[in-house]
Amino acid sequence: MRIGLTGGIAAGKTTVARRFGDLGIPVIDYDDLARRAVxxxxxxxxxxxxxxxxxxxxxxxxxxxxxxxxxxxxxxxxxxxxxxxxxxxxxxxxxxxxxxxxxLDDPRLVVHDVPLLAEVIGTIPFRFDHIITVEAPASVRVSRMMTSRGMSEEQARDRIASQPSGRSRRAIADIVIDSTLPLPDMMDLVDSLAAQWAAECPPRHPLRHTVWTGSATDADGNV
Known part of the structure; x- marks a missing residue:
């Protein structure tokens, strides 16, 4: 089962991707692939x-x-x-x-972390079984970028404006995660989705049980 994961800059996608990884689900990071490609x-x-x-x-x-x-x-x-x-x-x-x-040793359940999925969906040469978009209001995202990335408000708003809109992301997604939810609630939602998909497509090894104890951002300020 192939899962597409997307979300605008500072919307919370990285936190969701990390949670899938903590559960033992392979996550293919397209930002990493793009760095390797060039x-x-x-x-x-x-x-x-x-x-x-x-x-x-x-x-x-x-x-x-x-x-x-x-x-x-x-x-x-x-x-x-x-x-x-x-x-x-x-x-x-x-x-x-x-x-x-x-x-992958067991590719039956894989998450593709694609920041600009709404923009490239028509050119990807394969399909997704489910698409998740992680969303947050622009004001929240601007605040996150100013705090964690040292951007000015103008720079943050320009970056948001350069990406596909939340409406375009929601149009291709069958699941929308609101990253302004309390973090434990958001992690519970991700866990529930992972368990549901694992039941539909049983992996060779059970998902790891992980108790979330971290923060919403990593050392680089990604969310």
Whole structure:
């Protein structure tokens, strides 16, 4: 069973993904795959440089993420740069996701953590059995980004505006998790979903029983 997990920046998706992992369910992190896809010397990075120019490459041979973010998300960047970048990176990320699935000892229940799922759903070459979106009001997300990531309010709102809307995420999801719920309640909801899916698709090994004791953010400020 393949589960899609999505949510806007600072909406709480990382907390939900971590909980699935704590329960022993494999989680494929598309942000991690994207970083690997553009690693130094990769074909994807070479194509990015050929399209966007040598400025996209740092002096260390790695992708210059600051330059790239400014070029794609900055004022006056326009949608075309984002579309071109996505058309280079996304096909490789999808291929890597399928490879990761194939390498699992027991791939019968897998969570795909896809931040921009609403934006790419039409281009993913496989289907999901269920899609979860984790949501929170924009004001809550802005506050989280200002606190944990050191962003200004304007920067935080610009990042939210650059992503698919909550409405578009809810339109593709059959499950919506409100991350403003008390955290134990949110964890109980995730546990219930995991148990239900495990019963529908019994894994070779039972889910680990884990008592949540952590916080809503990790060391990097992700939620």
């Amino acid at each position: 690693a130094r010397g990769s074909g994807v990075l070479r194509e990015i440089v050929s399209v966007f120019g040598p400025e996209a490459l740092g002096t260390d041979g790695e992708l210059d993420r600051v330059w790239m973010a400014g070029h794609v998300f900055g004022p006056g960047s326009g949608a075309d740069a984002r579309v071109r970048l996505d058309s280079i990176v996304h096909p490789e990320v999808f291929r890597m996701a399928l490879d990761r699935e194939a390498s």
